[in-house]
Amino acid sequence: MTITGAQVERVVAECRRVLEGNRQRGVSAWDGKRYDFVCPSPATYPFQWWWDSAFIAIALLRVDPELSKQELRCLLQGTRPDGFMPHMLLWEKSAHERAYTEYSIRLAHPFYTATIQPPVIGRSIERIYEATGDAEFVREVLPAVRKIFDWLDDIRDPDRDGLIAIIQPDESGLDASPKYDAAMRLPFDPPSDTLPALRVSMQRLFKAYDGKPMREQPLQDVFLFEDVMVNAIYADSLRALAAMCRATGAPGAEDLEARRAKCVKALLTKCWDDRAGAFWDLSGKAEERVRVLTFSILFPLILPELEPKIARRLVEEHLLNDKEFWLPYPVPSIAASEPTFDPDWKTNTTWRGPTWMNVNWYLYWGLRQHGFDDVAHELARRSIELVARSGVREFYDPLTGEGEGAEDFAWTTLVLDLIAAERA
Numbered sequence: 001m002t003i004t005g006a007q008v009e010r011v012v013a014e015c016r017r018v019l020e021g022n023r024q025r026g027v028s029a030w031d032g033k034r035y036d037f038v039c040p041s042p043a044t045y046p047f048q049w050w051w052d053s054a055f056i057a058i059a060l061l062r063v064d065p066e067l068s069k070q071e072l073r074c075l076l077q078g079t080r081p082d083g084f085m086p087h088m089l090l091w092e093k094s095a096h097e098r099a100y101t102e103y104s105i106r107l108a109h110p111f112y113t114a115t116i117q118p119p120v121i122g123r124s125i126e127r128i129y130e131a132t133g134d135a136e137f138v139r140e141v142l143p144a145v146r147k148i149f150d151w152l153d154d155i156r157d158p159d160r161d162g163l164i165a166i167i168q169p170d171e172s173g174l175d176a177s178p179k180y181d182a183a184m185r186l187p188f189d190p191p192s193d194t195l196p197a198l199r200v201s202m203q204r205l206f207k208a209y210d211g212k213p214m215r216e217q218p219l220q221d222v223f224l225f226e227d228v229m230v231n232a233i234y235a236d237s238l239r240a241l242a243a244m245c246r247a248t249g250a251p252g253a254e255d256l257e258a259r260r261a262k263c264v265k266a267l268l269t270k271c272w273d274d275r276a277g278a279f280w281d282l283s284g285k286a287e288e289r290v291r292v293l294t295f296s297i298l299f300p301l302i303l304p305e306l307e308p309k310i311a312r313r314l315v316e317e318h319l320l321n322d323k324e325f326w327l328p329y330p331v332p333s334i335a336a337s338e339p340t341f342d343p344d345w346k347t348n349t350t351w352r353g354p355t356w357m358n359v360n361w362y363l364y365w366g367l368r369q370h371g372f373d374d375v376a377h378e379l380a381r382r383s384i385e386l387v388a389r390s391g392v393r394e395f396y397d398p399l400t401g402e403g404e405g406a407e408d409f410a411w412t413t414l415v416l417d418l419i420a421a422e423r424a
């Protein structure tokens with residue numbers, strides 16, 4: 001399908017409608033704090049999620065940069081004094097009791113969870129600065145954000161190898177990804193409803209963490225993943241934050257750069273598999289490589305220092321492989337060659353096949369950075385086509401382009417950034 005100018009305009013208008021319609025604004029019963037943010041989806045996800053807001057802030061740059069700043073200011077109200085940043089802030093909890101009781105979440109407080117999410121926020125701040133040149137804003141948010149990254153380093157890197165660990169699947173944002181099945185002790189059947197088994201397994205983790213201080217939770221080793229996507233995002237944000245320190249004269253850039261270098265080195269020495277041409281996640285204290293082909297294996301493409309030889313192997317052997325990731329509507333959350341591949345959502349859980357816009361957005365910029373401009377253009381074209389034909393949905397069938405999951409899903413509006421980049 002070729003996309004006409006009128007169709008692109010319709011996509012832009014739809015995205016703007018969603019970014020406007022998903023706004024939640026008010027005063028919370030949580031100490032009377034004011035909130036004003038764009039939720040992922042009013043019907044399904046009415047709360048504020050950490051990585052969603054970081055993506056939404058980037059999309060909002062294409063509408064009004066002041067709203068991007070507002071999104072992060074609201075989010076950062078959730079930072080705890082020790083630097084812990086919860087993955088969900090339940091501002092308007094009482095109004096959305098029904099939605100809330102449907103999630104399988106662990107709370108640290110009546111208004112926030114005890115869980116993290118990928119720290120995309122460094123990249124968001126850098127993008128806001130690039131778009132506005134507003135050094136004041138950077139100086140305003142930097143102290144809180146530095147604290148969050150110090151917490152991640154201190155609490156989530158117990159083996160001090162530079163890679164941060166997640167302690168339950170939701171912490172990567174890739175909740176039910178098949179790469180976690182073995183660690184979650186999920187019995188694998190041909191794609192069928194995995195939700196009940198996942199819920200039971202999640203309760204096992206929650207029980208192991210209950211009552212334990214944050215510092216001790218990763219040491220339980222009931223679920224410990226050094227996830228490649230999470231760490232590529234972490235390293236990318238450390239780079240961005242160091243650049244922001246240098247641009248605004250704030251101290252601490254060297255520290256962030258050293259942490260980043262350590263993280264990248266560990267990705268290369270521990271996760272890169274030269275035979276398979278892939279980066280594998282590491283599971284448990286024993287750091288066993290998890291050889292499941294999800295898009296995570298490609299994520300180091302977002303790192304500028306990745307050797308051209310490795311970048312080329314990721315792109316040619318995997319991304320452009322039509323038995324794995326290069327499907328009609330790439331990039332699927334798991335390669336089509338994996339037995340768990342579930343493109344049309346039979347498992348009733350997420351990240352087991354469908355294509356997501358946040359992933360395409362990161363990979364688009366990674367591809368461009370490594371000179372794969374043609375692949376990036378084609379990925380952008382097919383991403384725009386998805387929204388043109390199926391609307392602003394949570395995810396899409398990578399074979400048919402059918403929209404799936406929540407309606408009016410906010411981070412899918414990252415397509416605005418792809419459209420603008422392609423026009424430029």
Ligand code: GLC
Nearest residue numbers: 040045049052173174175350
């Ligand atoms: C789903 C996604 C998660 C996202 C949340 C809110 O649970 O798996 O990544 O943050 O929805 O959109």
